[in-house]
Amino acid sequence: MAHPASHTNRLAQETSPYLQQHAHNPVDWYPWGPEALGRAQAEQKPILVSIGYAACHWCHVMERESFENEAVAAVMNTHFVCIKVDREERPDVDQIYMDAVHAMGLQGGWPLNVFLTADAKPFYGGTYFPQGKWTQLLTNIGQAYAGEHRTELEQSAERFMEVIGTSELAKYGAQNHNATQEADYAALEAIGGAPDTGLAGVSEEEFKLLVYNLSTSFDRERGGTNRAPKFPMPSIWRFLLRAHAVSGSRAVLDQAVLTLREMAWGGIYDQAHGGFARYSVDGEWLAPHFEKMLYDNGQLVSLYSEAFQLTGEELFRETVYDTIEFIRLELTNDEGGFYSSLDADSEGEEGKFYVFTKEELRAILGDEEPLFSDYYNCTAAGNWEHGRNILHRRETDETFSATHQIAPGVLPKLVAGWKQKIMAVRATRVRPGLDDKVLTGWNALMLQGLTDAYRAFAEPEFLAMAEHNARFIETNLRDGPRLYRTCKDGRASINGFLEDYALVIQAYISLYEVTFTEKWLHEAEILTEYVISNFFDPSETQFFYTDSSAEPLIVRKKELFDNVIPSSNSVMAHNLRRLGRHLENAHYTDLATAMLAQVRHLVVKEPQHLTNWASLYAALLRPGAEVAILGPEADVFREKLNRQFLFDTVLAGAEKASKLPLLKLLKADAQGRTAVHVCRNQACLAPVYGVGEALAAL
Numbered sequence: 001m002a003h004p005a006s007h008t009n010r011l012a013q014e015t016s017p018y019l020q021q022h023a024h025n026p027v028d029w030y031p032w033g034p035e036a037l038g039r040a041q042a043e044q045k046p047i048l049v050s051i052g053y054a055a056c057h058w059c060h061v062m063e064r065e066s067f068e069n070e071a072v073a074a075v076m077n078t079h080f081v082c083i084k085v086d087r088e089e090r091p092d093v094d095q096i097y098m099d100a101v102h103a104m105g106l107q108g109g110w111p112l113n114v115f116l117t118a119d120a121k122p123f124y125g126g127t128y129f130p131q132g133k134w135t136q137l138l139t140n141i142g143q144a145y146a147g148e149h150r151t152e153l154e155q156s157a158e159r160f161m162e163v164i165g166t167s168e169l170a171k172y173g174a175q176n177h178n179a180t181q182e183a184d185y186a187a188l189e190a191i192g193g194a195p196d197t198g199l200a201g202v203s204e205e206e207f208k209l210l211v212y213n214l215s216t217s218f219d220r221e222r223g224g225t226n227r228a229p230k231f232p233m234p235s236i237w238r239f240l241l242r243a244h245a246v247s248g249s250r251a252v253l254d255q256a257v258l259t260l261r262e263m264a265w266g267g268i269y270d271q272a273h274g275g276f277a278r279y280s281v282d283g284e285w286l287a288p289h290f291e292k293m294l295y296d297n298g299q300l301v302s303l304y305s306e307a308f309q310l311t312g313e314e315l316f317r318e319t320v321y322d323t324i325e326f327i328r329l330e331l332t333n334d335e336g337g338f339y340s341s342l343d344a345d346s347e348g349e350e351g352k353f354y355v356f357t358k359e360e361l362r363a364i365l366g367d368e369e370p371l372f373s374d375y376y377n378c379t380a381a382g383n384w385e386h387g388r389n390i391l392h393r394r395e396t397d398e399t400f401s402a403t404h405q406i407a408p409g410v411l412p413k414l415v416a417g418w419k420q421k422i423m424a425v426r427a428t429r430v431r432p433g434l435d436d437k438v439l440t441g442w443n444a445l446m447l448q449g450l451t452d453a454y455r456a457f458a459e460p461e462f463l464a465m466a467e468h469n470a471r472f473i474e475t476n477l478r479d480g481p482r483l484y485r486t487c488k489d490g491r492a493s494i495n496g497f498l499e500d501y502a503l504v505i506q507a508y509i510s511l512y513e514v515t516f517t518e519k520w521l522h523e524a525e526i527l528t529e530y531v532i533s534n535f536f537d538p539s540e541t542q543f544f545y546t547d548s549s550a551e552p553l554i555v556r557k558k559e560l561f562d563n564v565i566p567s568s569n570s571v572m573a574h575n576l577r578r579l580g581r582h583l584e585n586a587h588y589t590d591l592a593t594a595m596l597a598q599v600r601h602l603v604v605k606e607p608q609h610l611t612n613w614a615s616l617y618a619a620l621l622r623p624g625a626e627v628a629i630l631g632p633e634a635d636v637f638r639e640k641l642n643r644q645f646l647f648d649t650v651l652a653g654a655e656k657a658s659k660l661p662l663l664k665l666l667k668a669d670a671q672g673r674t675a676v677h678v679c680r681n682q683a684c685l686a687p688v689y690g691v692g693e694a695l696a697a698l
Contacts, residue, residue, distance in 0.1 A: 007025060060348075242619070337438040343434070454642075483501055505572075
């Protein structure tokens, strides 16, 4: 095993913490770029591209077992040009080679290890390989490529290129669904007539089918979907909140509430300090992979804030406040930027920072340990590995207090004291590694989360964090109308991807709606115009993932399916609808409708993979109102209106005259009152002068 300092490779010059983790491997690593690709072409050697991220547990395992090993590295260096990629910095590269592994019929995940021809076309791949199997695979592929089987491998690569070069729309039949659609309509007619369709062909009947198709995957006992591992998947549950707003269905709201409650009680949530881990390995939300990712927590702040607006459940408020506090303390830099993640591992062990044996708990809590252990379900044998316990809950505070005969108001004080003692011990432990690069799109998700939390709770600190972050993005991650992908140590790099633009535009529109600071709406428009000019593909009415001026890769992909982060195209479609209504720009709103129309049939058929698109479907089915507030109490009215869950409502306002389209024709009230104008379908109601009247009109 090589000593970490005995080698230095090219990754030492990179800003990515993940690449820097491999800078002292004996592997002759290159970063992705012209130097590595040029060498492969010049020497006609195959390429090994190994993709991961800093908080990835199995990436660390494979590094320890194979990439730090002199003998294994020698095999890699002999046969391959070896390239390390941080998937968070280069999601475009990751997307292509993940698609390739799926095309090979293999399970994807990270670390992702893919073997390429000298011209970067994939012919084999996989995820984690144990050392012995890895060494054998390297030898076999190296010898085959250098010998008589190279032609076969290149032909195999060409076949995979045909698959990964096909657009998602074409591959999954969204462009050629007429026959299927006609069959669906025939079925609908048989049960009561053809659907009455609206914008993009949406209909009540089809929406019911969409919700039903999604519901078949629900876990009705523990929330989430009926599978393990369990990922939070915020866009699914945010859609259910919207489906409830559209249909009034109590069942869909109950499923969302069940999921949010079980996640907030589970080990996937850090019971002592707030913040969610990436997923749980089981079906009960108990045992997570312990890495905490910014993108999850930003979206979950949005989700829990909106759920609180609908339910008023105190658990959801606590979850939002504690998660934002975790972000403030652990993932925020001095300039207001948010770091990417905390590692799963510390001292080489996954989760060691977070878990406790019964003996440790007794030493920490003394006589209170039995009650603590009942509350957090800790046992002498441990509820996890090696006699250790993951703190998690299984019942409400009210039920726990009744069972243990605890007087009202006492339990919250006990819990607060327990958390302080647990955190004091954690402060003495070796901390998990921090990935301190700042990613534009992920920062925008957290910015969006803060605006949603401010809507729900009107907490000034949430807005202060949001505005600080927005200024950071403007100062450090923008160059005129363009965005960078990442920033570290004051150095911005890599051109932004569609994800970055779409998520920043979304957050800027939201920041306008919680402040009425018009700058943010104007910046959203500038970025939107850049996206339309540089990313749009009119042939499929969708956007490419990469800028037209970006480095050319073997294929230029689009991102259609919603995953742990909603697809950049679905976010962009929402943006066009919202911004188009704010600016009275029919081109934007028409484009949003056309984008949904292209995927509508697929959304209905496979909603579990397109729930952010499904939220747009709900919006077009039951469009919300445009609300314009003008007068001296515009900020007060805005704050009170924002406390409500107002689905698909666009909110604009000013204390005095404004040139924004929704406001420019409004006249100040002669009596100096603040007026609220509620408009739907290009028609406005008479102005009202109180928040209660405005809510009644909505």
